[in-house]
Amino acid sequence: MTPKLVIASRNEHKIQEMRRILEQAGIHVELVGTAEFPDLPDVEETGSTFAANAMLKARAVSEFTGLAAVGDDSGLCVDALNGMPGILSARWSGSHGNDSANLELLLAQISQVPADRRNASFVCAAAYASPDGTEFVVEGEMNGSLITAPLGDNGFGYDPIFIPTGHQITSAQMSSEEKDAISHRGKALAALFALL
Amino acid sequence: MTPKLVIASRNEHKIQEMRRILEQAGIHVELVGTAEFPDLPDVEETGSTFAANAMLKARAVSEFTGLAAVGDDSGLCVDALNGMPGILSARWSGSHGNDSANLELLLAQISQVPADRRNASFVCAAAYASPDGTEFVVEGEMNGSLITAPLGDNGFGYDPIFIPTGHQITSAQMSSEEKDAISHRGKALAALFALL
Numbered sequence: 553m554t555p556k557l558v559i560a561s562r563n564e565h566k567i568q569e570m571r572r573i574l575e576q577a578g579i580h581v582e583l584v585g586t587a588e589f590p591d592l593p594d595v596e597e598t599g600s601t602f603a604a605n606a607m608l609k610a611r612a613v614s615e616f617t618g619l620a621a622v623g624d625d626s627g628l629c630v631d632a633l634n635g636m637p638g639i640l641s642a643r644w645s646g647s648h649g650n651d652s653a654n655l656e657l658l659l660a661q662i663s664q665v666p667a668d669r670r671n672a673s674f675v676c677a678a679a680y681a682s683p684d685g686t687e688f689v690v691e692g693e694m695n696g697s698l699i700t701a702p703l704g705d706n707g708f709g710y711d712p713i714f715i716p717t718g719h720q721i722t723s724a725q726m727s728s729e730e731k732d733a734i735s736h737r738g739k740a741l742a743a744l745f746a747l748l
Numbered sequence: 749m750t751p752k753l754v755i756a757s758r759n760e761h762k763i764q765e766m767r768r769i770l771e772q773a774g775i776h777v778e779l780v781g782t783a784e785f786p787d788l789p790d791v792e793e794t795g796s797t798f799a800a801n802a803m804l805k806a807r808a809v810s811e812f813t814g815l816a817a818v819g820d821d822s823g824l825c826v827d828a829l830n831g832m833p834g835i836l837s838a839r840w841s842g843s844h845g846n847d848s849a850n851l852e853l854l855l856a857q858i859s860q861v862p863a864d865r866r867n868a869s870f871v872c873a874a875a876y877a878s879p880d881g882t883e884f885v886v887e888g889e890m891n892g893s894l895i896t897a898p899l900g901d902n903g904f905g906y907d908p909i910f911i912p913t914g915h916q917i918t919s920a921q922m923s924s925e926e927k928d929a930i931s932h933r934g935k936a937l938a939a940l941f942a943l944l
Contacts, residue, residue: 598860600828632796634830646856657853660842664794 554582560595560609560623562587563649565708566737570622573732573741592616595623602626602639602677603689610681618683622744626676626737628710630658630698632665638675641709651709655702659713662698670698672714674723676736678744688747692739694723707731750778756791756805756819758783759845761904762933766818769928769937788812791819798822798835798873799885806877814879818940822872822933824906826854826894828861834871837905847905851898855909858894866894868910870919872932874940884943888935890919903927 559567567585574581586592595612599605602625609623627641637644637658645653662670673696679689695717702712704724711724716734723731732738755763763781770777782788791808795801798821805819823837833840833854841849858866869892875885891913898908900920907920912930919927928934 596860598862600865633832633836634834636829636832638830640829640857644857646853657842661836661840664792666794669796 554580556582556584556619558589558613558617558619558621559583559585560613560621561585566624569728569732569737570741572728573738574745576729576732577742577745579745586613589613589617597625597639599625600639602675603679603691605639606677606679607681607687607689610679611687614681614683620680620682620686622678622680622741624676624678624737624740626674626740628658628672628674628714630662630670630672632662632669632671633658655710655713658698658710659700663700667697672696672698674710674714674736676740678737678740680744680748688744690740690743690747692736692741692743694734694736694739696723750776752778752780752815754785754809754813754815754817755779755781756809756817757781762820765924765928765933766937768924769934770941772925772928773938773941775941782809785809785813793821793835795821796835798871799875799887801835802873802875803877803883803885806875807883810877810879816876816878816882818874818876818937820872820874820933820936822870822936824854824910825869825871826858827867828858828865829854851906851909854894854906855896859896863893868892868894870906870910870932872936874933874936876940876944884940886936886939886943888932888937888939890930890932890935892919 571583595609597605599608605625606623610621613621627638629635629638645657674694677689677691681687696715698713704712704722707724712722714723767779791805793801801821802819806817809817823834825831825834841853870890873885873887877883892911894909900908900918903920908918910919
């Protein structure tokens with residue numbers, strides 16, 4: 553029987569991304585999202601770091617489901633904003649998950665920041681918690697810089713304004729495979745699954 | 749003749765605050781805002797610190813008017829946002845000077861931050877530039893913490909959600925005199941005028 557792992561997320565984009573990364577790594581695990589556990593209480597992301605929030609999610613889901621769980625927390629850290637939106641990336645504009653509002657707000661905030669000071673990094677922390685008490689967290693990063701208007705339809709969140717270092721296109725202009733190979737989430741999940 | 753000093757601001761709130769502070773210090777200077785110089789080009793705030801932006805404004809206005817000028821830059825630095833909105837305080841929500849939108853956005857961003865991690869500081873840099881080449885910058889700070897809903901009608905900007913350390917009311921619930929005595933701008937201007 554394929555082992556089952558719960559992903560502490562209702563975000564279909566994220567779950568699909570994880571499935572791809574697992575497949576490419578040749579790991580056979582059945583991933584299920586928390587949409588399959590409708591009674592699961594919302595996990596409050598009260599931590600002040602990506603790692604703390606990732607672990608809060610993994611632990612809560614593992615405790616509730618009795619299964620091993622992976623929680624991740626990720627975001628965009630913009631140098632000119634002292635590393636913000638950071639852990640608040642998904643609700644930067646106030647309400648949770650409004651990608652276009654978040655992106656528009658960020659662009660407006662840094663509209664006067666010159667091109668050579670638009671460095672940013674995507675950061676992802678991935679945490680694992682299992683009923684046998686095993687717990688750990690790993691982090692991955694993708695460095696780059698921000699452009700002034702969105703380009704590309706792949707990806708999600710801030711991908712359309714992020715050009716990874718060494719590339720000429722945004723991470724929203726890359727194919728999924730291209731992005732997974734260099735992305736913060738790709739690196740964090742690769743590290744996590746390597747440890748399992 | 750009373751000496752004339754140009755305040756590099758079109759913000760009437762700010763100019764009135766400066767007039768009060770000067771009066772209370774017993775300093776007799778005629779303050780004029782840049783509204784009196786309609787042809788003055790907009791000064792781009794391209795600095796990455798309060799001090800740099802304050803000096804950009806003071807220098808530009810002094811050069812244009814041929815008079816001594818004071819520029820200030822101030823903002824609210826929130827610990828949970830790594831010191832942001834900081835120099836972007838006045839345009840945090842995207843467009844410049846929309847106090848209520850800025851405040852509402854900030855409240856939404858920190859809505860999940862617990863009470864004991866809601867520390868913040870108002871910071872003001874005040875810069876002086878005169879045609880004789882004299883230039884300097886000073887800074888003032890007011891520490892406090894943020895509440896979850898606005899209180900008080902005095903003040904402006906983020907005052908209604910800011911409780912100064914050692915006080916039980918927001919800076920928007922204080923009288924102008926009370927606020928000037930402890931405020932970041934009061935301290936910075938007192939230091940600046942002491943140096944003149």
